[in-house]
Amino acid sequence: MSIELNNNINNKGKRTLVKCDVCGEIFDSSLEKCPVCGVGKEHFMPYEEIQSEYRKATEEVYIILGNGAAGVNAAEAIRGRNENCEIIIISNEPVLGYNRPMLTKALSKKMDPAKIAIYKEDWYTKNRITNKLGVTAQKINPEEKTVLLSDGESIKYDKCIYALGGECFIPPIAGSNKPEVIAIRRISDVEKIHELLPKVKNVVVIGGGVLGLEAAWEMKKTGCHVTVLEIADKLMVRQLDTEAGELLGEIIKEADIEFQLNAHISEITGDTSVTGVKLEDGKVYPAELVIVSSGVRPNVSIAQEAGMAVDRFIVVNEKMETNIPDIYACGDCAAYKGVNFSLWAEASKMGKVAGANAAGDALTYQIQPTGLTFYGINTSLFAIGDNGKNDSLTYETKEIRDREKKIYKKYYFVDKRLVGVILIGDTSTLSDMRKAIDEQRAYSDMFND
Numbered sequence: 001m002s003i004e005l006n007n008n009i010n011n012k013g014k015r016t017l018v019k020c021d022v023c024g025e026i027f028d029s030s031l032e033k034c035p036v037c038g039v040g041k042e043h044f045m046p047y048e049e050i051q052s053e054y055r056k057a058t059e060e061v062y063i064i065l066g067n068g069a070a071g072v073n074a075a076e077a078i079r080g081r082n083e084n085c086e087i088i089i090i091s092n093e094p095v096l097g098y099n100r101p102m103l104t105k106a107l108s109k110k111m112d113p114a115k116i117a118i119y120k121e122d123w124y125t126k127n128r129i130t131n132k133l134g135v136t137a138q139k140i141n142p143e144e145k146t147v148l149l150s151d152g153e154s155i156k157y158d159k160c161i162y163a164l165g166g167e168c169f170i171p172p173i174a175g176s177n178k179p180e181v182i183a184i185r186r187i188s189d190v191e192k193i194h195e196l197l198p199k200v201k202n203v204v205v206i207g208g209g210v211l212g213l214e215a216a217w218e219m220k221k222t223g224c225h226v227t228v229l230e231i232a233d234k235l236m237v238r239q240l241d242t243e244a245g246e247l248l249g250e251i252i253k254e255a256d257i258e259f260q261l262n263a264h265i266s267e268i269t270g271d272t273s274v275t276g277v278k279l280e281d282g283k284v285y286p287a288e289l290v291i292v293s294s295g296v297r298p299n300v301s302i303a304q305e306a307g308m309a310v311d312r313f314i315v316v317n318e319k320m321e322t323n324i325p326d327i328y329a330c331g332d333c334a335a336y337k338g339v340n341f342s343l344w345a346e347a348s349k350m351g352k353v354a355g356a357n358a359a360g361d362a363l364t365y366q367i368q369p370t371g372l373t374f375y376g377i378n379t380s381l382f383a384i385g386d387n388g389k390n391d392s393l394t395y396e397t398k399e400i401r402d403r404e405k406k407i408y409k410k411y412y413f414v415d416k417r418l419v420g421v422i423l424i425g426d427t428s429t430l431s432d433m434r435k436a437i438d439e440q441r442a443y444s445d446m447f448n449d
Contacts, residue, residue, distance in 0.1 A: 059086070066089075107219065162327060164333050166342065170183050174267040181290045203219045213228065300313065328358050396414075418437060
């Protein structure tokens with residue numbers, strides 16, 4: 001059985017659900033905006049909920065390490081199958097699990113944890129899910145089936161789900177330990193930025209990926225002068241072709257955001273506080289705030305210490321099982337067949353599979369083509385699949401461009417079958433292009449020439 005469900009627990013009747021075609025989140029149709037990425041109803045698609053008929057009634061104890069997308073969805077999947085068990089979620093953050101992608105998408109506004117919470121507190125109460133917040137899991141003992149917490153408590157489990165996600169990577173740049181250098185991963189990071197903002201005129205964002213550009217756009221809204229520094233020679237080099245990257249650069253400049261490619265940073269300047277970012281060629285960009293967006297590194301240290309197989313990520317099978325019995329892993333810290341896209345929707349699906357199987361059901365996780373989406377800087381962007389990056393393949397392309405409106409559409413075909421798509425400025429066909437990639441749609445079914 002493949003994963004295509006959203007558990008409906010402790011709710012009478014069947015919910016009407018929708019799926020966001022931008023981020024893939026599934027949620028109640030009554031919401032006006034996607035709770036994960038913030039887009040409006042024009043991006044919602046009807047979604048049919050498939051209920052699991054598997055049920056058991058045991059008094060097992062399930063410990064879930066982490067309260068992000070994977071952890072909360074695992075808890076929901078467990079409770080939907082076992083009404084009697086004990087579920088404990090452990091998080092080192094002091095707040096309930098929240099929709100993390102909103103941190104950079106709404107960075108210009110003060111963040112209320114309750115407004116971006118995955119579920120409100122009463123949901124956990126109704127479903128008898130215990131949250132232990134502000135404590136860190138320090139050690140897992142698989143032989144004794146215990147988890148040791150930072151407050152000294154040791155909790156015994158029957159099943160453990162490891163969903164500790166990842167941490168932002170900060171490159172080893174001189175001066176990166178200054179208090180005004182921030183990587184955005186937690187609500188506390190956003191709060192720190194807002195504390196600093198009254199004294200900030202210049203912001204440098206290190207990293208020109210989606211999260212970096214979202215942060216840059218949000219900081220521009222606050223009235224700051226913003227510069228984006230990207231070490232690569234192209235923007236979003238893995239997802240965009242050369243022409244798309246150049247167009248995105250034009251759009252960034254038109255939004256009055258400065259950016260530089262091939263930006264090799266030598267130092268973040270300042271004695272005790274940040275004053276600028278210096279490149280290896282000697283150029284200095286003034287800054288009172290530096291936001292780092294250089295990727296995420298999975299949290300695997302206590303997994304390794306417990307004996308779990310790790311190949312950068314925790315290695316899991318299609319059931320999200322690790323090599324240790326009764327321990328599952330999911331989300332940004334785990335990889336199936338070596339693949340992890342570090343996306344919210346992916347973590348949610350992995351959590352659902354992990355929770356369902358930990359409860360005794362039989363679900364399998366399937367890797368699905370994912371796409372990059374970006375909404376900001378007065379444009380929209382979508383890229384999915386193979387956009388001409390494989391030198392061993394011969395591509396045929398179809399390009400549609402409106403230079404005045406900054407619209408760019410590029411379609412990549414191999415053997416007359418669609419393998420990649422880039423859309424900039426007009427992403428209205430995003431949902432259809434996802435389907436087209438899935439079915440490897442023929443060129444003749446898309447174009448008449």
